[in-house]
Amino acid sequence: MLLQSTTKVSESVESSESLTGRHAIVLKNLGFRRNGLLLFDGLSEQFSAGETTCILGVSGVGKSSLLRVIAGLLPDPEFGSACDEDGRSLRGRIAYMAQDDLLLPWANVFRNVTLGCRLRGDDIDDDNARELIQLVGLAEHVEALPHTLSGGMRQRVALARTLMEKRPIALLDEPFSALDALTRYQLQSLVAELFRGRTVVIVTHDPVEALRLGHSIRVMYGRPALLSEPMRLGGQPPRDPTAPKVASLQRELLNRLGISPAEV
Amino acid sequence: MQPFRLRKITIKTIARGLVTITVFIVLWELIIWGTSIPHYLLPGPMEVLRAWGKWSEVILQHASVTLLEIVLGLIIGTMVGIVSATIIAQVRAARRWLLPVLVVSQAIPVFAIAPLLVMWLGYGIASKIAMAALIIYFPVTASFLDGLRRTDPGWLDLVQIMTSKTSGNSWAALRLVRVPAAMPSLASGIRVAAAVAPIGAVVGEWVGSGAGLGYLMLHSNARTQIDVMFAALVTLAVIAVALYFTVDWLMRHLVAWQSDTFS
Numbered sequence: 001m002l003l004q005s006t007t008k009v010s011e012s013v014e015s016s017e018s019l020t021g022r023h024a025i026v027l028k029n030l031g032f033r034r035n036g037l038l039l040f041d042g043l044s045e046q047f048s049a050g051e052t053t054c055i056l057g058v059s060g061v062g063k064s065s066l067l068r069v070i071a072g073l074l075p076d077p078e079f080g081s082a083c084d085e086d087g088r089s090l091r092g093r094i095a096y097m098a099q100d101d102l103l104l105p106w107a108n109v110f111r112n113v114t115l116g117c118r119l120r121g122d123d124i125d126d127d128n129a130r131e132l133i134q135l136v137g138l139a140e141h142v143e144a145l146p147h148t149l150s151g152g153m154r155q156r157v158a159l160a161r162t163l164m165e166k167r168p169i170a171l172l173d174e175p176f177s178a179l180d181a182l183t184r185y186q187l188q189s190l191v192a193e194l195f196r197g198r199t200v201v202i203v204t205h206d207p208v209e210a211l212r213l214g215h216s217i218r219v220m221y222g223r224p225a226l227l228s229e230p231m232r233l234g235g236q237p238p239r240d241p242t243a244p245k246v247a248s249l250q251r252e253l254l255n256r257l258g259i260s261p262a263e264v
Numbered sequence: 265m266q267p268f269r270l271r272k273i274t275i276k277t278i279a280r281g282l283v284t285i286t287v288f289i290v291l292w293e294l295i296i297w298g299t300s301i302p303h304y305l306l307p308g309p310m311e312v313l314r315a316w317g318k319w320s321e322v323i324l325q326h327a328s329v330t331l332l333e334i335v336l337g338l339i340i341g342t343m344v345g346i347v348s349a350t351i352i353a354q355v356r357a358a359r360r361w362l363l364p365v366l367v368v369s370q371a372i373p374v375f376a377i378a379p380l381l382v383m384w385l386g387y388g389i390a391s392k393i394a395m396a397a398l399i400i401y402f403p404v405t406a407s408f409l410d411g412l413r414r415t416d417p418g419w420l421d422l423v424q425i426m427t428s429k430t431s432g433n434s435w436a437a438l439r440l441v442r443v444p445a446a447m448p449s450l451a452s453g454i455r456v457a458a459a460v461a462p463i464g465a466v467v468g469e470w471v472g473s474g475a476g477l478g479y480l481m482l483h484s485n486a487r488t489q490i491d492v493m494f495a496a497l498v499t500l501a502v503i504a505v506a507l508y509f510t511v512d513w514l515m516r517h518l519v520a521w522q523s524d525t526f527s
Contacts, residue, residue: 116426
């Protein structure tokens with residue numbers, strides 16, 4: 001099923017060039033304070049267009065806040081801004097997915113996936129919605145209500161909803177941390193395939209997830225927090241986490257996170 | 265107001281209720297039999313039943329008037345409450361100017377203005393409908409408003425990103441997200457309303473009317489037909505309970521998506 005979806009999606013991604021254009025994320029001197037605590041300050045970074053950047057860090061370091069500032073959900077970052085490489089606002093180009101699937105419990109899968117279109121009053125591309133629902137493996141559950149689905153299935157619906165937005169930038173905030181290991185693994189593969197070519201930022205506290213999905217990994221650390229230099233990973237995600245090369249990268253990553261080999 | 269809610273109705277709950285009522289009736293009969301309370305103060309259950317049989321036509325006729333008042337009051341009060349809550353939730357100026365008035369207005373006992381309503385709207389059913397609508401207006405408005413204001417912030421974030429607006433407060437968001445999300449709160453409010461609406465109607469009838477169970481009770485009280493008064497009272501209780509369970513059933517279907525596993 002996954003292989004099938006792979007070919008199909010790469011076609012649809014290639015056909016929509018607007019999703020893969022100049023959509024880097026540029027942070028200019030970004031700062032944010034929460035409850036009087038300076039979470040990060042003077043962040044000037046760039047997340048490359050068309051690539052997946054994984055931001056790895058311990059809980060509470062400010063990863064989610066950074067993502068929310070980029071998404072424009074925290075209207076008052078103390079200073080600085082996030083824009084693309086041409087200095088244009090990112091508004092209207094972002095799709096967002098959180099750890100909580102945020103499905104509307106009264107709406108069936110189809111209506112959840114098409115929520116964005118309905119909110120904007122756009123015409124609903126029925127075929128496209130059904131195709132995406134099929135891609136995430138829920139063709140038989142188009143009419144199902146969320147509470148009848150498992151956690152993994154619900155997150156698949158959220159994934160289809162995120163894709164339905166047809167935005168060139170995707171911000172994923174620990175999208176799979178509430179799922180069991182196997183489901184997480186499946187969904188990671190799906191994300192790697194379905195978002196290929198778009199600018200994706202994934203916030204996670206799971207080094208293995210970062211290694212599977214990222215073209216590059218940034219570690220967020222300290223207070224106010226900084227981002228490490230990008231750790232570039234070769235090859236195309238999704239990577240096999242058991243490959244020897246990935247395992248050695250994981251060792252390096254844990255070193256960067258400040259965990260010595262003795263602790264591992 | 266604390267929303268209250270009975271557990272799901274099953275054969276068992278109904279059976280338990282019947283047992284309790286039977287025990288109550290037996291106790292009542294025993295008290296009549298064992299003490300010397302005069303019959304014009306407390307008639308026995310059998311006497312009430314006999315009165316009901318004798319006067320059933322009159323009682324049912326008055327009951328239909330009261331039922332109409334309650335149901336219309338419930339519908340009107342609920343609709344006005346829903347509209348008010350929506351406006352208060354959505355329009356900032358309304359929130360600032362109307363909300364304090366709404367809260368303070370609750371300090372005025374609705375019973376105190378019943379004579380006024382009768383004077384303005386007459387002895388017919390209009391004043392009773394107004395009374396019932398008025399008494400349920402606040403619980404409905406308050407609960408729906410509460411629901412509208414407590415939309416999951418995650419959903420509002422999603423709406424904000426999807427619509428590229430600076431807030432998730434648009435009318436589309438209201439229709440597609442916030443109103444459906446507030447339905448369980450509204451359902452609690454309407455349940456409370458169904459329980460108190462009969463009070464409004466009957467109080468209205470006591471103040472001045474020519475029909476309805478409240479009128480019948482006053483009338484039979486004046487003529488010391490205590491058994492008829494009790495028969496009317498029992499009828500009112502049956503109407504109130506039936507109404508509550510009907511509304512509860514409707515509300516359960518309205519928020520059927522809110523399964524027991526959903527939190």
